[in-house]
Structure formats: structure tokens, C-alpha cells
Amino acid sequence: MRSLPTRRTLLGASAAALGSGLLTACGGGSPSGGATARTGHGAMHHGGSPADGPPGYVDPAGPEVRAAEAARKATGPLTEVRLTATATPLDLGGGHTVRSWAYGDTLPGREVRATAGGTLSLTLANNLPEATSLHWHGLALRNDMDGVPGLTQRDIAPGGSFTYGFALAHPGTYWFHPHTGVQQDRGLYAPLIVEDPKEPLSYDKEWVVVLDDWIDGVDGATPDAVLAELRKGAGGQGGAHAAHGPAGRPGGTASARPSPAGAPSYLLVGADSDILGAEAGDVAYPHYLVNGRVPEDPSVFTARPGDRIRLRIVNAGGDTAFRLALGGHEMTVTHADGFPVRHATARSLLLGMGERYDVLVTAQDGVFPLTALAEGKDRSALAVLRTGTGTAPTAATRPAELDAAPLMAGSLLPDESAALAERTPDRTLALRLTGSMNRYDWAFDGTPYTPDQRHPVTAGERVRVEFRNATPMWHPVHLHGHTFALGGAGGARKDTAIILPGGRLTADFDADNPGLWMVHCHNVYHSESGMMTVLGYQA
Numbered sequence: 001m002r003s004l005p006t007r008r009t010l011l012g013a014s015a016a017a018l019g020s021g022l023l024t025a026c027g028g029g030s031p032s033g034g035a036t037a038r039t040g041h042g043a044m045h046h047g048g049s050p051a052d053g054p055p056g057y058v059d060p061a062g063p064e065v066r067a068a069e070a071a072r073k074a075t076g077p078l079t080e081v082r083l084t085a086t087a088t089p090l091d092l093g094g095g096h097t098v099r100s101w102a103y104g105d106t107l108p109g110r111e112v113r114a115t116a117g118g119t120l121s122l123t124l125a126n127n128l129p130e131a132t133s134l135h136w137h138g139l140a141l142r143n144d145m146d147g148v149p150g151l152t153q154r155d156i157a158p159g160g161s162f163t164y165g166f167a168l169a170h171p172g173t174y175w176f177h178p179h180t181g182v183q184q185d186r187g188l189y190a191p192l193i194v195e196d197p198k199e200p201l202s203y204d205k206e207w208v209v210v211l212d213d214w215i216d217g218v219d220g221a222t223p224d225a226v227l228a229e230l231r232k233g234a235g236g237q238g239g240a241h242a243a244h245g246p247a248g249r250p251g252g253t254a255s256a257r258p259s260p261a262g263a264p265s266y267l268l269v270g271a272d273s274d275i276l277g278a279e280a281g282d283v284a285y286p287h288y289l290v291n292g293r294v295p296e297d298p299s300v301f302t303a304r305p306g307d308r309i310r311l312r313i314v315n316a317g318g319d320t321a322f323r324l325a326l327g328g329h330e331m332t333v334t335h336a337d338g339f340p341v342r343h344a345t346a347r348s349l350l351l352g353m354g355e356r357y358d359v360l361v362t363a364q365d366g367v368f369p370l371t372a373l374a375e376g377k378d379r380s381a382l383a384v385l386r387t388g389t390g391t392a393p394t395a396a397t398r399p400a401e402l403d404a405a406p407l408m409a410g411s412l413l414p415d416e417s418a419a420l421a422e423r424t425p426d427r428t429l430a431l432r433l434t435g436s437m438n439r440y441d442w443a444f445d446g447t448p449y450t451p452d453q454r455h456p457v458t459a460g461e462r463v464r465v466e467f468r469n470a471t472p473m474w475h476p477v478h479l480h481g482h483t484f485a486l487g488g489a490g491g492a493r494k495d496t497a498i499i500l501p502g503g504r505l506t507a508d509f510d511a512d513n514p515g516l517w518m519v520h521c522h523n524v525y526h527s528e529s530g531m532m533t534v535l536g537y538q539a
């Protein structure tokens with residue numbers, strides 16, 4: 001059950017011709033625009049728009065979407081990948097082997113590398129006992145390949161498969177995961193690196209760093225059981241957080257709340273962060289991982305002293321923000337969510353779920369901890385950089401760099417090449433984040449997600465989304481298919497951004513990618529509880 005990435009590099013116009021022919025043969029990106037899903041019984045279903053939404057909106061496989069795809073003029077290399085989502089044992093190191101669901105038998109799934117200006121064709125076979133889907137986090141791609149079941153495609157049934165085929169418009173650090181239930185909080189995630197054929201940075205080595213919080217398969221736990229507990233949560237018991245509010249919290253230490261029934265509880269209380277607030281997370285995870293390894297048995301990256309290393313950092317967690325630092329090093333931040341920023345130095349970074357940063361470091365001589373502190377949770381994940389001799393850091397190592405206030409996206413400026421031009425918004429959408437931990441009723445504007453919701457925009461508009469967080473918890477909000485300017489034109493480009501408790505966030509973007517696009521919190525338990533909605537291009 002290994003994933004079998006294959007890569008064929010072709011040049012010039014012949015690649016485009018071959019690419020489109022091949023995609024047609026695979027059933028993805030066919031000329032009719034219909035996504036095609038194959039079931040285990042071999043029947044073919046034409047995707048098109050699976051949801052019967054309100055009339056007057058662009059169809060995910062409609063002519064506007066096909067025209068936008070054609071305008072991307074993908075003439076570069078074609079990358080072909082075959083992937084199997086399957087139940088498998090995963091070795092997390094340190095004697096921890098869990099049964100989970102993953103892409104192949106590795107955690108994270110093997111990275112996919114492709115080239116901007118080229119085409120990606122990925123066939124996902126579903127060997128899971130449940131329907132699944134695959135979403136390309138951060139990509140501005142054709143809407144019918146965005147991987148949202150019930151909105152942009154049909155479920156990929158157990159035993160079925162689906163071929164995603166699309167042009168890659170932008171280079172950068174991305175990742176992919178299911179958009180089905182809480183499957184993302186299992187092992188179903190992998191990095192997607194879109195290389196820039198005209199890469200302006202020079203560096204000696206690349207280190208892809210994927211952060212995660214882990215519970216699946218530990219003492220029988222599953223993300224579905226976690227969600228069930230959160231949902232009945234506090235509501236039935238008068239409020240876990242109410243009972244353990246800041247005054248009653250034992251010594252400010254985050255801990256799992258003992259369950260009245262004596263069953264293991266995953267609810268977290270007292271996850272206090274001086275940045276994210278008193279509810280930095282909902283879930284007490286048994287493990288925090290870098291590249292699929294527990295801190296007692298970390299992955300080791302080897303380089304030479306003086307090497308310039310590009311780190312591509314992805315937070316693939318379900319409910320954990322990570323504060324990350326490389327002991328003994330300063331980082332130069334070069335990209336946020338795949339897009340270039342004006343270089344900024346940082347001793348530590350804070351990543352909400354779904355956020356990515358690229359940084360450059362110049363390796364010192366020795367052995368150094370790359371520590372990712374689970375913000376507010378008093379636990380950490382670890383990887384090691386080794387360029388010489390020295391004592392290996394341990395899970396308890398706390399680099400001094402973590403004490404500095406971590407860099408967040410709001411302090412970054414876009415690189416000139418990525419700046420959104422100044423323009424008065426043609427339309428402003430107001431979205432209020434609502435809900436509470438006690439009721440577990442996360443939503444936008446008090447209305448939990450249904451696939452027929454539409455916040456209308458029109459192609460060609462400059463759109464401003466004004467998010468207002470009316471909850472006591474922070475949320476990493478994510479917009480599909482676009483990379484907005486944070487805080488309005490002039491801000492760093494992002495597809496996922498942290499909104500603090502009670503805070504606001506302005507996100508400006510050009511409506512240049514027609515379709516139906518999710519807006520949601522990237523806390524997987526919040527989104528699955530209802531904190532999602534849909535931005536719809538009017539036909």
C-alpha cells in the first residue's frame with residue numbers, strides 16, 4: 001500500500017498537448033469539464049456540480065471555470081502521482097506504533113513536488129472504509145479540482161478513485177488533506193511543493209518540516225471520538241471551561257479534564273497562551289510530531305556548518321498552534337503561505353493550523369533542536385539539525401529563542417512581486433465568527449454550515465472580507481482558491497490567518513478564480529462542527 005509517485009518531465013508545448021490528452025484519458029479535467037469519479041464497481045459518474053445549490057452561481061465545472069483554467073496556460077512539466085488512502089500501522093518512533101489512516105504507509109505522506117506553470121495529475125485510490133476527498137490547501141486551482149465533497153465534487157466512495165488534474169499557477173509551499181469529516185486529524189496529509197522554475201533564492205539544502213498533533217490510534221482514540229466528546233462536551237455538564245476558568249486553573253498548567261465516567265477524556269482545560277488567549281486549544285493530544293516522529297525519537301536533518309538551508313514549515317495539526325524555533329539560529333522569513341514576503345528575521349514563529357512559512361537559516365556547527373511548542377499546551381514536538389558533534393537535544397530542551405515574541409503574519413510585508421495593488425473594494429462581506437466551547441456550536445453568523453450557503457461575489461471585483469471574531473477563542477480562518485492580502489492591499493499574502501479572541505481581520509483579494517469556495521476555520525473540530533461557509537461567484 002505504498003504511494004507510488006511517478007514524475008515525468010516534459011518541455012514546451014508538447015507537454016501541454018500530452019498533458020491534456022493524458023488527463024482526459026485519466027478521467028480528470030476532461031474537455032467537458034466534468035470531474036469523474038469511479039466507484040469500486042467500475043461505474044462512472046460524472047461529477048459536475050454535486051450540490052443542488054441556489055441558482056445564479058457559477059457551476060464548479062462550468063464554462064467560467066474552464067476559461068480560467070485555460071488562461072493559466074500550463075505549458076510546463078506534467079507531474080503524475082498515484083496515491084492510496086489506506087488503513088495502516090504507522091511508526092511514530094520511540095516504540096509508538098499506531099493504527100491509523102494515511103497516504104501510503106508513511107507519515108506524513110510522501111511529498112509531492114511539481115513545477116509552477118506545469119500540470120499535476122494525481123489519482124487517489126480510496127482503500128479506506130469511508131468516503132474521502134482530497135483538498136489542495138492554498139492553491140488557486142480550477143474549482144472542480146478543489147476537493148470539497150458536496151460542493152465541488154462527489155464523495156470518493158470506498159473502493160473508488162478520483163483523478164485530480166489541474167494547472168499549477170503559483171510556486172510555493174502547500175499541502176493536501178481530505179475535506180471529509182475529521183479525517184485530516186488522522187495521518188491523511190502530505191506536503192505539496194510547487195517549485196519555481198526561476199527560483200530567486202539560493203540555498204544549499206531544503207528541509208520540509210511538517211508539524212502535527214497526534215491522537216489517532218492511541219488507546220483506542222479516534223478523531224471521531226474526540227469530536228463526539230467535544231460536541232456533547234461541556235454542554236451537558238454545565239461547562240468544563242466554566243468550571244475550570246482562569247481562577248480555578250491549577251497553576252496555569254494545561255491538562256486533560258478527568259472524565260466523570262472515568263473514561264479517557266480528550267478535552268483540554270487551561271490551554272493558556274499569552275498570545276492566543278485562555279483557550280489556545282480544545283484537545284489534549286498524547287503526542288506532538290515533527291515529520292511523523294515523537295520528540296523522544298526525533299527525525300534528524302544532516303547538513304554541513306555554513307550551509308544555507310531553506311525550511312518549508314507546514315502546520316498540519318487539527319487543534320494546535322505551534323511556536324517554532326531552531327536553537328542557536330535566527331531565521332530569515334522568505335515566504336508566508338507560499339507567497340514571497342520582504343525578508344524578515346525572527347527568533348521564533350507562530351503557526352496556526354494550515355499556515356506555512358519558508359525560512360532560510362545558515363547552519364551553525366553542532367547539534368540543534370528544532371522545537372515546536374504546542375502553544376498553550378505545555379508540550380512540544382522536536383526535530384534535530386546535525387552539522388557536527390554535540391549532545392543531542394531532548395524533548396525537554398527549550399531553546400531560548402522560544403521566549404522571544406514569535407513572529408506572526410501581521411508584521412510581514414509582501415515582496416513587491418506579490419503585493420496586491422491598491423484598489424478600493426467593490427464589495428465588502430462581513431463574516432462574524434460565533435460559538436463557544438461549552439456549546440460547541442462554532443459557526444459563521446450563528447448559522448452552522450450547509451453546502452447551499454452562498455456569500456456572493458462577482459468575477460473582476462476587488463473583494464474585502466471583514467472577519468469579526470465574536471468568540472473567546474482564536475481561529476485560523478482559511479479561504480480556498482485565493483491568496484488574500486492580510487489587513488488590506490499592502491499586507492502579506494495569505495490563505496490562512498489567525499484571528500485572535502474578540503479580534504478582527506481584513507482580507508482583500510481579487511475575484512479572479514470563478515467557482516464555489518469554502519471559507520472556514522482550520523481547527524478541524526470547529527469546521528466540522530459548523531464554522532464553514534461558501535463564497536460563491538455569481539454566474
Ligand code: C2O
Binds near residue numbers: 137179478480518522
Ligand atoms: Cu486546509 Cu478547507 O482546508
Ligand code: CU
Binds near residue numbers: 442522526531
Ligand atoms: Cu475555530
